[in-house]
Amino acid sequence: MTVGNRTRAALLLLCAAVLACASAAWAKSRHPLRIGLGEEPRTLNVWMASDANSNNILSQIYQPLYRHTPEETEMVPWLAAGPPEMEADGVTYQVRLRPARWSDGSAFTAADVAFTCRLIKEFKIPRHYSRWKFVDRIEAVDDRTVRFVLKEPMAIFLTRSLTIPIVSEKEWREVADAAKKQKKPLATLFNHTVERPLGTGPFVLEKWHKGAFLHMKKNDWFFGQGLRIGGRLLGPFVGEILFKIYGTSDVAMLALKKGAIDMYWQGIQPGYIENLEQHPEIRIFSSERSALYYLGFNLRRPPFDDPALRRAAAVLVDKSFIIERVLQGYGSRMDSILPAGNEFWYNPNLTEYGEGLNREQRIRAVHRILKEAGYRWTRPPVDDAGKVQPAAGLRLPDGSLMEPLTILTPPADYDPHRAISGLLIQQWLRQAGIPASARPMSFGALLQQVKARHDFDAFILGYGRLSLDPDYLRIFFHSEFDRERGWNMSGYHNPEFDQIAEASEKTMDLEARRLLIYKMQEIIARDVPYLPIYLPREIEAVRTDRFAGWVQMLEGIGNIWSFCQLSPVN
Amino acid sequence: MKTGNEQRDTLAAPAGRRDWLAGGWALFWENPIGKIGLILMACFALMAAASFVPPLLDPMYHPMHGVDPEISHATGPSAAHWLGTDFIGRDILSQLLAGARIAFMVGLSAAFMSIFFGTLIGMISGYAGRFVDTLLMRIADMVMVMPTLLVVLILSSLFGQLRIWTIVLLIALFRWPGVSRVIRAQTLTLKHRPFIEAARVTGASHLRIIFRHIFPNVLPLALLYMTFRVTSAIIIEAALAFLGFGDPGTVSWGMMLQWVWKTGHMFQAPYWLLPPGICISLLTLSFYMLGRAMEEVLDPRLRKEGESE
Amino acid sequence: MEIRRYILGRLFQITLIFFVILTVLFLLFRLAPGDPVSRMVDPNMTPEDAQRLIEQLGLDLPMWQQYLIYLKNFLKGRFGISFHYGQPVSEIILNRLPNTILLFTSSIVLAAFVGVFLGKIVSWKKGERIDTWVTIGALVCHTLFLPWLALIIIWVFAYWIGWFPLTGMISAEIWTDPSAGLLRKGLDIAHHMALPLTTLFLIHFGSYLLVMRSSMLDTLREDYILTARAKGLDEATIRNRHAAPNAALPVITSVGLSLAFSINGGALTETVFTWPGLGRELVFAVSNNDYPLAQASFLLIAAVVLTANLVVDLIYAYLDPRIRY
Amino acid sequence: MDLLEPHPQGAVLRTSIMKTDSPIAVELVEATKIFRTKKTFFGRSGEQVTALDRVSFSIRQGEIFGLVGESGSGKTTAGRLIVKLDEPDSGKVLVDGVNLSEIRGHKMKRFRRRIQMIFQDPYQSLNPYLSVYQTVCEPVVIHRLAAPQKRLETVVSALSQVGLTPPEDYLFRYPHQLSGGQRQRVAIARSTVLNPEIIVADEPTSMLDASISIQIFNILVRLKQNLNATFLFITHSLAAALYLCDRIAVIRKGKIVEMGPAKAIIRKPEHPYTRELIRSQPRFRKKTEQRGSFRPWENGATSS
Numbered sequence A: 001m002t003v004g005n006r007t008r009a010a011l012l013l014l015c016a017a018v019l020a021c022a023s024a025a026w027a028k029s030r031h032p033l034r035i036g037l038g039e040e041p042r043t044l045n046v047w048m049a050s051d052a053n054s055n056n057i058l059s060q061i062y063q064p065l066y067r068h069t070p071e072e073t074e075m076v077p078w079l080a081a082g083p084p085e086m087e088a089d090g091v092t093y094q095v096r097l098r099p100a101r102w103s104d105g106s107a108f109t110a111a112d113v114a115f116t117c118r119l120i121k122e123f124k125i126p127r128h129y130s131r132w133k134f135v136d137r138i139e140a141v142d143d144r145t146v147r148f149v150l151k152e153p154m155a156i157f158l159t160r161s162l163t164i165p166i167v168s169e170k171e172w173r174e175v176a177d178a179a180k181k182q183k184k185p186l187a188t189l190f191n192h193t194v195e196r197p198l199g200t201g202p203f204v205l206e207k208w209h210k211g212a213f214l215h216m217k218k219n220d221w222f223f224g225q226g227l228r229i230g231g232r233l234l235g236p237f238v239g240e241i242l243f244k245i246y247g248t249s250d251v252a253m254l255a256l257k258k259g260a261i262d263m264y265w266q267g268i269q270p271g272y273i274e275n276l277e278q279h280p281e282i283r284i285f286s287s288e289r290s291a292l293y294y295l296g297f298n299l300r301r302p303p304f305d306d307p308a309l310r311r312a313a314a315v316l317v318d319k320s321f322i323i324e325r326v327l328q329g330y331g332s333r334m335d336s337i338l339p340a341g342n343e344f345w346y347n348p349n350l351t352e353y354g355e356g357l358n359r360e361q362r363i364r365a366v367h368r369i370l371k372e373a374g375y376r377w378t379r380p381p382v383d384d385a386g387k388v389q390p391a392a393g394l395r396l397p398d399g400s401l402m403e404p405l406t407i408l409t410p411p412a413d414y415d416p417h418r419a420i421s422g423l424l425i426q427q428w429l430r431q432a433g434i435p436a437s438a439r440p441m442s443f444g445a446l447l448q449q450v451k452a453r454h455d456f457d458a459f460i461l462g463y464g465r466l467s468l469d470p471d472y473l474r475i476f477f478h479s480e481f482d483r484e485r486g487w488n489m490s491g492y493h494n495p496e497f498d499q500i501a502e503a504s505e506k507t508m509d510l511e512a513r514r515l516l517i518y519k520m521q522e523i524i525a526r527d528v529p530y531l532p533i534y535l536p537r538e539i540e541a542v543r544t545d546r547f548a549g550w551v552q553m554l555e556g557i558g559n560i561w562s563f564c565q566l567s568p569v570n
Numbered sequence B: 001m002k003t004g005n006e007q008r009d010t011l012a013a014p015a016g017r018r019d020w021l022a023g024g025w026a027l028f029w030e031n032p033i034g035k036i037g038l039i040l041m042a043c044f045a046l047m048a049a050a051s052f053v054p055p056l057l058d059p060m061y062h063p064m065h066g067v068d069p070e071i072s073h074a075t076g077p078s079a080a081h082w083l084g085t086d087f088i089g090r091d092i093l094s095q096l097l098a099g100a101r102i103a104f105m106v107g108l109s110a111a112f113m114s115i116f117f118g119t120l121i122g123m124i125s126g127y128a129g130r131f132v133d134t135l136l137m138r139i140a141d142m143v144m145v146m147p148t149l150l151v152v153l154i155l156s157s158l159f160g161q162l163r164i165w166t167i168v169l170l171i172a173l174f175r176w177p178g179v180s181r182v183i184r185a186q187t188l189t190l191k192h193r194p195f196i197e198a199a200r201v202t203g204a205s206h207l208r209i210i211f212r213h214i215f216p217n218v219l220p221l222a223l224l225y226m227t228f229r230v231t232s233a234i235i236i237e238a239a240l241a242f243l244g245f246g247d248p249g250t251v252s253w254g255m256m257l258q259w260v261w262k263t264g265h266m267f268q269a270p271y272w273l274l275p276p277g278i279c280i281s282l283l284t285l286s287f288y289m290l291g292r293a294m295e296e297v298l299d300p301r302l303r304k305e306g307e308s309e
Numbered sequence C: 001m002e003i004r005r006y007i008l009g010r011l012f013q014i015t016l017i018f019f020v021i022l023t024v025l026f027l028l029f030r031l032a033p034g035d036p037v038s039r040m041v042d043p044n045m046t047p048e049d050a051q052r053l054i055e056q057l058g059l060d061l062p063m064w065q066q067y068l069i070y071l072k073n074f075l076k077g078r079f080g081i082s083f084h085y086g087q088p089v090s091e092i093i094l095n096r097l098p099n100t101i102l103l104f105t106s107s108i109v110l111a112a113f114v115g116v117f118l119g120k121i122v123s124w125k126k127g128e129r130i131d132t133w134v135t136i137g138a139l140v141c142h143t144l145f146l147p148w149l150a151l152i153i154i155w156v157f158a159y160w161i162g163w164f165p166l167t168g169m170i171s172a173e174i175w176t177d178p179s180a181g182l183l184r185k186g187l188d189i190a191h192h193m194a195l196p197l198t199t200l201f202l203i204h205f206g207s208y209l210l211v212m213r214s215s216m217l218d219t220l221r222e223d224y225i226l227t228a229r230a231k232g233l234d235e236a237t238i239r240n241r242h243a244a245p246n247a248a249l250p251v252i253t254s255v256g257l258s259l260a261f262s263i264n265g266g267a268l269t270e271t272v273f274t275w276p277g278l279g280r281e282l283v284f285a286v287s288n289n290d291y292p293l294a295q296a297s298f299l300l301i302a303a304v305v306l307t308a309n310l311v312v313d314l315i316y317a318y319l320d321p322r323i324r325y
Numbered sequence D: 001m002d003l004l005e006p007h008p009q010g011a012v013l014r015t016s017i018m019k020t021d022s023p024i025a026v027e028l029v030e031a032t033k034i035f036r037t038k039k040t041f042f043g044r045s046g047e048q049v050t051a052l053d054r055v056s057f058s059i060r061q062g063e064i065f066g067l068v069g070e071s072g073s074g075k076t077t078a079g080r081l082i083v084k085l086d087e088p089d090s091g092k093v094l095v096d097g098v099n100l101s102e103i104r105g106h107k108m109k110r111f112r113r114r115i116q117m118i119f120q121d122p123y124q125s126l127n128p129y130l131s132v133y134q135t136v137c138e139p140v141v142i143h144r145l146a147a148p149q150k151r152l153e154t155v156v157s158a159l160s161q162v163g164l165t166p167p168e169d170y171l172f173r174y175p176h177q178l179s180g181g182q183r184q185r186v187a188i189a190r191s192t193v194l195n196p197e198i199i200v201a202d203e204p205t206s207m208l209d210a211s212i213s214i215q216i217f218n219i220l221v222r223l224k225q226n227l228n229a230t231f232l233f234i235t236h237s238l239a240a241a242l243y244l245c246d247r248i249a250v251i252r253k254g255k256i257v258e259m260g261p262a263k264a265i266i267r268k269p270e271h272p273y274t275r276e277l278i279r280s281q282p283r284f285r286k287k288t289e290q291r292g293s294f295r296p297w298e299n300g301a302t303s304s
Helices: A002-023 A053-058 A108-125 A156-161 A167-179 A185-192 A251-256 A270-277 A309-314 A318-328 A359-372 A416-431 A445-450 A470-479 A496-507 A510-527 A558-564 B004-012 B017-030 B033-050 B053-057 B092-128 B130-144 B148-158 B164-174 B176-191 B194-201 B206-242 B253-262 B270-298 B300-308 C001-032 C047-056 C063-075 C090-125 C128-144 C146-160 C182-219 C225-229 C235-247 C250-258 C259-273 C278-287 C291-319 D010-013 D076-083 D105-114 D132-142 D149-163 D169-171 D178-192 D210-227 D237-246 D262-267 D272-279 D282-289 D295-301
Strands: A033-037 A066-070 A075-077 A092-096 A137-140 A145-152 A203-209 A211-217 A242-243 A282-287 A292-298 A332-335 A376-379 A394-395 A405-409 A436-440 A458-463 A530-536 A538-543 D024-036 D050-058 D064-068 D089-097 D117-118 D198-202 D230-235 D246-253 D255-261
Touching: A002 A558, A002 C259, A033 A251, A053 A416, A053 A445, A053 C259, A108 A137, A108 A145, A108 A167, A108 A185, A108 A251, A156 B130, A156 B206, A156 D050, A203 A282, A203 B130, A242 D272, A251 A270, A251 A538, A251 C146, A270 A282, A270 A405, A270 A538, A270 C182, A282 A558, A282 C259, A282 C291, A292 A416, A309 A359, A309 A416, A309 A530, A309 A538, A318 A332, A318 A416, A332 A458, A332 B270, A359 A416, A359 A445, A405 A445, A405 D010, A416 A458, A445 D169, A470 A496, A470 A510, A496 A510, A538 C235, B004 D262, B017 B033, B017 C146, B017 D262, B033 B092, B033 B270, B033 C128, B092 B164, B092 B253, B130 C001, B130 D105, B148 B164, B148 B206, B148 C001, B148 C278, B164 B176, B176 B206, B194 B206, B194 D117, B194 D178, B206 B253, B206 B270, B206 C259, B253 B270, B253 D105, B270 B300, B270 C001, B270 C128, B300 D024, C001 C063, C001 C250, C001 C291, C063 C146, C090 C128, C090 C235, C090 C250, C090 C278, C090 C291, C128 C182, C146 C182, C146 C259, C182 C235, C182 C250, C182 D262, C235 C250, C250 C259, C250 C291, C259 C278, C259 C291, C278 C291, D010 D295, D024 D076, D050 D076, D050 D089, D064 D076, D064 D237, D076 D089, D076 D198, D076 D230, D105 D117, D132 D149, D132 D169, D149 D169, D178 D210, D210 D237, D230 D237, D237 D262, D246 D262, D246 D272, D255 D272
Parallel strands: A033 A242, A405 A436, A405 A458, D064 D230, D064 D246, D117 D198, D198 D230
Antiparallel strands: A066 A075, A092 A145, A137 A145, A203 A211, A211 A242, A282 A538, A292 A458, A292 A530, A332 A530, A376 A394, D024 D050, D024 D089, D246 D255
16 A cells, blocks of 8 residues: 555656646747758768758758749859859859858858869769769869859759759868768768758758757858848848658648647648638648659550550549549649649640540540440440440450559558558559559559669659759660669650750750650640649748748759748737 | 266266357356457458448449549548548548458468468377477478578568458468467377277377377367467558558558658548557457467366366 | 576677678668669769769679678678768768657657556456456557647647747757857757657557557466465555566566567658658658668668667566577 | 185186196386476476386286285386387287287287276276267277177167167267266276277276275276287285286386286285285285175166
């Protein structure tokens, strides 16, 4: 009995203490911006960081030379003082820098820029090297001027190469030198642990309490403070940011409703919207994205080596159904590889497979397409009387029975939309007798299967944060990239396309390049190696009672413009 | 003619098997835990049976593919959808009914398989003894310390999404050691019982002794353990599906919870969140209660006590 | 002498088992499709980039060579570099382990205490209404679906009533406050721990209660209890001084044997409550194809379970001299 | 010869009188069996108990040989060695001159058919989950003695031989539905359905009431006649040994202390232990004195 009593007493005491602590609310005068993160950032090593959460943090710290304005219409000089000056030879560019300082107060110089670019070239840093390998020389002309000499004219230099984040020579010189002496320099560089990243951005990292939160403070040395760039007066007007880590969106939404966070920096499911809208303090932002969600086919082997079957699949996939139900209307259909919002490059005159048809009409259309291409059924989807019926026994034009095929999708825990879309598409294909079954697979395994082994029939994948420059069209479909771990995952080979793609890479004249990109979109829409399905919208929710000034742009409100302009309400 | 002794003998002999069963049943039914468990289970069995009905009424009630053409987002209970619909307009009630079927299927088959492996290994281990016993029991120790859920999680993530039958098999493969230990202990006590030796003397092979003589004797114990394994199999499958590693082609309750969770309806659609969770909890409870009550019937010590009361 | 031999034997077995687990894990993770490089979905990642990275990470060596390196590193206490975090795995694990130990042990100890206490009480009232209802209550708690229960608890106590923080282990506001003392920080952790602790407690105490109850009923039939009764000792003394200490033995075994089960629950609880522990890290490492981290966390969990089983066996052997195997 | 003297067991036993020159069926040569307490993990053995200590005896064909001793004397162990339930630690067990330890594989199965054992405790020696038919039929199935359609016939005849009549009533009963005596009859039927040449009967009546024991004895004796089998009769009862056996051996603490014709030993025990054994069995004394009225087999034959 005594033990029991003691235990009980101790428990009571503990509860009382906890409650007392809870009620003694945090009544300090601090007023930090509190942001929920879906996951902990992986790393603060900017070369290693490839996930959204790390990039979210690092984007506050490391800054590029140029960046897009919120309107996405043009690039504005950021760390650079003005637009790059091209010399007459067409391959030499000169960039003037703003007077800026690193967050420790030391000066930001041309040497830092040159160091960063050389580091990328020297270590062949994955993801960055492809944008720098065509740069021949990088020189710091003086403290505030950098000169780049290219091997040949390159369209993506301005938009893709000059937007990499610049790191400080001081921070990385020793690390790089030490790494070079190692057997595996790149791995050493990647695995270097960065405790306090040194940047030029509006905020500096104060503390990262692993598994719980990150604490950032205003960078007093931020070069943009008080400046007007892209028509906006920059702050930051927020003294501190607390990034809190919530494992699941549900809890983050509760936290938002409770007022424990001011913003959740991750797209949320449409399911939350209705409920959140009832809160007067919560505002929902629904933003355009530059993304692509598509069904990819394996063109290397039957049955999808036949364009007719791919077109038939394109007609069967009811994009509107997926958008209306799976995305709850928060998305738009895609017919090109490029999102329609990318107005300059987007070709609006492409085939819209199955548009406006209902289920039966689609099946009839597919029946027609496949019959013409020589396909036969033991039980056709449309009987002699013209009635739609469950189809069976689809035979290829060569007379062989179509083998069961699988559509690989990411697992539901990774992306429920794609997993469910896979199941829907499976049902739709079956209606025409195509023996498809959806098979969700862990993301790594799926990519291995599709990208490295090329062992699949079809898959559903997506790209987020595609650059505005459409150079990825070339990377996705040029036959040069049809190899192990290449991005031409379909195995699409078309000499005509290759030729246009190569030309588009080097054409510096915008209008001429636009025509080439238009043509490339047409070819892809005709041959359907990828069937673009939907472009989801980025839905974000913020509280309006503590901070205001969110800047909405492509990919949402979580951008550097917002953080430079947010200010406390009263 | 019967001698007096023989008559007395007959009276002293235990009651017939049927009487024994009837006695067991009475004892079982007397136990409120057994009664509740059985009633609950009957309800779920009814649900599982009823799961075939809704799609027959209207294809829109198909738990996986059917959608209400009028509804394209999650809605609460209505006349057409008694428990409401999920976010793409599928009927929650028919999903719940189909889930009962899956739960029974997963629970019973995984439990059956793990009991099968466990009993087989336990009997072999106990009967063979020596090296075989040591080897099998060390393997059992090893498998026993593996947290099943995490192991299946790792496997499912390594080898792509698993089919429901693969999950069932994996659960079975990792849940046998407990059973096999109990069966082994039981086999050890049986092994030197005269009727086993009698069988050996008549020339019965080892296989015959194991399956013909030991097996029926350990079967009640195995069946008892099966009820507990059903519970754990259902929970593991549900947890796996909840975390997003289940078979996406099945409408299990765990999968329903996953849909609620991942589509952002967790704290806003109680009509969708509560039923699957309650069902999982109650079904596992019913099997567990059944097992507890059976345990009391089978345990002769408890039984005697029960009779004396 | 006897006991020492026994311990040595058990240690040898455990080492063997551990080695087998080590090897199986290695094989599993190497045979599995998917590598950290293919996860980097970025059109700027060229095939050459990918190949270079794979070489740098040492994934292109022959399997046996990788295995030898793996064993060598393991013996040196190195578990490699996490693919995901780019940090030494041991650092990550050391960071997460204390959190898991805190939550896990406190919940198990609490559950065991309450379970033993209640089991003692109800066994005394066997057959009465309270016995039936407490038993049913314990069964219900034991079979509740844990992640679902956790979510309901968050909803009710953290959001609706609002007594507790939603998830996590510490609140950023307090820990970034320079004026916050150690006590305040400690209470903050306790405040955050209340709900996950309750969840784990609810799931576990039922089974301990049931074990204690039946063990008590067994013990009450023993002769020495009769003797105690005959001596005219009062019921509470018999129950608490004579019966309960002996009856609690199987509970210890049950704690040990159910540890693997508890770890499943721990991982789920940590995941739902975003408790920065090892279980949650393992679930994440698994879904991110972070082999070194998943491997090491799993190894650690296996080692803990094995050791706990050993400890339980030893305690048992120590407390109950009849059982010396 | 003692055996030629008028015998109280009358006609029944007289048929079993064996010729001294008939070949030896079973022989134990210096057989030793040691039991160890359970081994520990490292194979270290615990305490040792010597159950049989260099025991030698031989049984001739057609003989009823009695092994008498108190419990724990090792008599059951000797029986178990003969049916190969245990292996001797040293020494040999010969059946028809063949060393048992050399019999393996399918020869073993043939050997099993020739030697059968009747166990002490009928409550333990029947599988509770098998019906009488299944139990008795099992040896038939194992040794393929009868075609499947003739099995029932074989079982029925075996049952009627042990006095379970009408056999049809018993076929589908389970052990718990039978009395002790009935169970032992089933056990005997199981052993004898194979028509074994050698039967080891390990105290077949010690668990039964006296009147039922007598019936069982009677059945055994009749079976012996029918089968012309060799018997090893293990008992703690000198009375039973005297009535049934041609020769007996008295065993104590794993050693044979005295061996010879049954009557001779009981009338003129040489070893003090045998004398003590005789003294300790008052029933035996009494019954040997009233021998004339103790003829259970005569009515027992019709009783069931």
